[in-house]
Amino acid sequence: MKNQEISKIFFELAELYDMKEAPFKPRAFEKASSSIANLEEDIADIYKKGGLRALENIPGVGRGIAERIEEYLKTGRIKEYQRLKRDFPVDIAELSSIEGIGPKLIKVLYTRLRIKNISDLEKAVKQGKLRHLPRMGEKLEAKIMKGIEFKKEGGGRFALGEILPFAREIKARLLKLKGVEAVEIAGSLRRWQETIGDVDILAISEDPPKTCDYFAKMPEVGHVYAHGDTKVLVRLKMGIDADLRVVPKESFGAALQYFTGNKDHNVEVRKIAIKKGYKLNEYGLFKGKKIIAARSEEEIYEKLGMETPPPEIRLNDGEIEAALKHQLPKLIGYDDLKGDLQTQSDWTDGSNSIEELAREAEKMGHEYIAITDHTKSLAMTGGSDEKKLLRQMAEIDKIQKKFSKIKILKSAEVNIMKNGSLDIANEVLAKLDVVGAAVHSLFNLSRNEQTARIIRAMGNPHLDILFHPTGRIINRRKPYDVDIEAVIKAAKRTGTILEIDAHPWRLDLKDEHIKMSREAGVKMVIDTDAHSVPELHYLEYGIAQARRGWCAKKDIINTLPLKEFLKALKKVRK
Numbered sequence: 001m002k003n004q005e006i007s008k009i010f011f012e013l014a015e016l017y018d019m020k021e022a023p024f025k026p027r028a029f030e031k032a033s034s035s036i037a038n039l040e041e042d043i044a045d046i047y048k049k050g051g052l053r054a055l056e057n058i059p060g061v062g063r064g065i066a067e068r069i070e071e072y073l074k075t076g077r078i079k080e081y082q083r084l085k086r087d088f089p090v091d092i093a094e095l096s097s098i099e100g101i102g103p104k105l106i107k108v109l110y111t112r113l114r115i116k117n118i119s120d121l122e123k124a125v126k127q128g129k130l131r132h133l134p135r136m137g138e139k140l141e142a143k144i145m146k147g148i149e150f151k152k153e154g155g156g157r158f159a160l161g162e163i164l165p166f167a168r169e170i171k172a173r174l175l176k177l178k179g180v181e182a183v184e185i186a187g188s189l190r191r192w193q194e195t196i197g198d199v200d201i202l203a204i205s206e207d208p209p210k211t212c213d214y215f216a217k218m219p220e221v222g223h224v225y226a227h228g229d230t231k232v233l234v235r236l237k238m239g240i241d242a243d244l245r246v247v248p249k250e251s252f253g254a255a256l257q258y259f260t261g262n263k264d265h266n267v268e269v270r271k272i273a274i275k276k277g278y279k280l281n282e283y284g285l286f287k288g289k290k291i292i293a294a295r296s297e298e299e300i301y302e303k304l305g306m307e308t309p310p311p312e313i314r315l316n317d318g319e320i321e322a323a324l325k326h327q328l329p330k331l332i333g334y335d336d337l338k339g340d341l342q343t344q345s346d347w348t349d350g351s352n353s354i355e356e357l358a359r360e361a362e363k364m365g366h367e368y369i370a371i372t373d374h375t376k377s378l379a380m381t382g383g384s385d386e387k388k389l390l391r392q393m394a395e396i397d398k399i400q401k402k403f404s405k406i407k408i409l410k411s412a413e414v415n416i417m418k419n420g421s422l423d424i425a426n427e428v429l430a431k432l433d434v435v436g437a438a439v440h441s442l443f444n445l446s447r448n449e450q451t452a453r454i455i456r457a458m459g460n461p462h463l464d465i466l467f468h469p470t471g472r473i474i475n476r477r478k479p480y481d482v483d484i485e486a487v488i489k490a491a492k493r494t495g496t497i498l499e500i501d502a503h504p505w506r507l508d509l510k511d512e513h514i515k516m517s518r519e520a521g522v523k524m525v526i527d528t529d530a531h532s533v534p535e536l537h538y539l540e541y542g543i544a545q546a547r548r549g550w551c552a553k554k555d556i557i558n559t560l561p562l563k564e565f566l567k568a569l570k571k572v573r574k
Contacts, residue, residue: 002044004166006072007037008093009081010065015092016084018103026103031060031351031532036069037165038534042172047073059533060351091117098147099477100140108133122148150478157195158240159474161504161541164189166238167199170218174244177214179206182252186259190311192544194474194507199242200259208246215244251283253296258282260297264316265309272304272320280304312547331547334540336559339368341434342413342467342499342527343536347392348373349381351532354392354408355399360533362406367562370411370434371396372467377415377423378440384412386428393431407562409433413467415440420456422463429462434569436499438467443480451483455490464569465525466491468501468508476505484513491522495572497557498522500549502542503529514549523572524551525558 014029035058036043046054047070055066072078088110094117095106109115112133113124124130125148130141167185174183180203184190187200205211209229216227216234221242223235230246247255258266258281273280278287284294285303293299301308306323310331313319322328343357344350350357354371361369373392374383384392393410400408411434415423422429422437429435437457445453457463469487470479491498498517501508506529509517517524526542528535546556553559557568 003036003039006043006069007033009078012092013081015096015103016088019088019107032065034532035060035534038537044073089116094118097476098144098151100143100147118148157197159504160194160196163196163199174203177211180211184256186256187261190260191314192312192548198240201244202255202259203246204249204252205246211246212244251294253300254284254294255282257297257300260311260314262315265314268316268320310547312544313550329550329552332543332551332553332556334543336553337526337539338561339366339558340528340536341370341525341558342372342436343369343530344373345371348383349531354396356533358403358406358408360536362403366406368407368409370409372411372413372436375412375414375423386425389428411436413438416453416457418442420453422457422460426462434464435462436465436467437463439471443471447481447483450480451486454482454487458490458494458496463496465497465499467499468506469498470508472508473505474507488517488520488522492520497572498524500524500526500542500545501529502526502538504538504541507541507545511545511548514546514551518549518551518555523557524555526556
């Protein structure tokens with residue numbers, strides 16, 4: 001599949017045209033990049049079936065962008081992209097992953113200091129060269145150095161959202177091979193960890209050597225470490241290792257259990273096997289030399305007297321004891337949500353109209369969707385003041401007449417000011433169906449100041465949901481310093497609902513904080529934080545995060561139908 005390759009090129013084209021200060025093009029390529037990255041179907045297959053017209057049916061793809069996709073599918077390149085890269089031969093993805101660095105600064109860094117990548121950037125920062133550039137200074141230079149150090153702390157791990165779509169592409173490709181009966185993604189991806197160190201894939205095939213050969217020769221492979229008849233280990237060009245193991249059908253369950261992990265979970269399960277007189281490894285559960293169980297994970301855990309723990313909670317963090325007692329929680333399911341309560345439209349910094357967002361949400365089977373555009377103090381997004389927000393409410397009333405199966409909820413992502421007040425007047429907040437608020441500035445306040453600021457905002461009688469409570473962006477920005485336990489206690493006291501932001505770059509709350517919230521009896525919602533139609537499909541990331549925090553359906557209030565949800569929203573708040 002070419003989806004990820006084309007998406008990356010369009011992302012870089014957006015950045016390159018932003019550097020050139022070209023009108024319209026950066027936004028157009030950014031929208032197309034997001035849409036293509038979230039396609040479930042191979043874009044090459046879409047083109048084969050319907051040509052340019054079929055490509056134009058992809059959200060955010062017009063005639064011009066469709067022609068560029070066609071050019072790439074036919075020639076393996078886009079001349080326009082190659083030409084622009086000659087003007088700016090920089091690693092855009094790498095540099096823009098550092099907080100505080102955008103297209104305009106990348107251009108300045110290259111034209112003034114010939115900085116092409118993070119290594120060049122780090123040298124320049126250490127030599128004090130950035131502070132002398134226009135609109136720079138020691139403060140911003142120090143912030144960029146912190147961003148570089150944070151990047152290093154990640155240890156080369158990738159965000160879940162970067163790797164999972166790509167791993168699914170590989171799985172789909174392998175399943176199309178003749179003789180391949182089953183393929184499963186294992187490891188940290190199957191556990192839905194927020195960052196991924198490598199990709200583990202298991203397969204059953206009638207012709208293991210042929211399957212392994214195909215894997216080793218994929219165009220995404222940059223280097224082959226090892227290539228055998230049943231196992232291949234490669235380095236992908238995107239910078240992550242990938243491992244394929246072709247295992248016999250009769251031991252597939254044992255291999256899946258073993259390679260799902262995590263290590264601590266597996267060690268404890270093997271100890272249980274030993275106590276019962278068994279031996280457990282990747283080939284099966286053995287009594288002496290006799291295989292007792294191997295075909296499925298379920299039969300292995302059953303023979304050990306355990307329930308099968310869902311992969312998301314296999315961390316040796318209480319799940320083994322619960323499984324032995326047959327007291328594992330029934331976790332929220334991936335189809336349990338009834339609505340999405342954080343979405344941005346083109347009234348502020350979103351890519352799609354309210355109607356387009358509602359139409360897609362309706363297709364997905366949602367009963368409701370909240371439009372939560374930013375508010376006035378976040379000027380860079382064109383945030384709404386009271387008058388604009390009232391105009392949007394009236395517009396939603398008009399749009400609602402076109403829909404009978406979904407309710408468009410009037411809402412906003414209100415900004416929390418330094419003193420904990422909200423930047424929209426209470427009399428306007430009272431007119432909204434749902435009020436969400438978040439911190440978008442002053443991330444460097446002290447722990448006490450930041451905590452007090454958020455707790456004061458939670459005391460506003462109109463605030464329903466605290467959005468992305470710690471403000472982190474995975475591999476790019478640390479959470480701000482806040483006493484999360486105090487925030488959770490305040491949420492319980494004030495009846496504020498905490499958000500699990502499903503956007504794969506946020507996943508905020510993190511799993512341990514979700515667990516703390518659940519144990520404190522604090523209700524939560526799962527939202528996409530979508531800024532475009534394709535991003536409405538991010539809910540699965542948030543559901544996985546909730547499952548990692550042991551959440552049941554009852555812990556998440558947007559599992560409720562519309563009328564019950566609205567009642568619960570106000571009941572919790574009261």
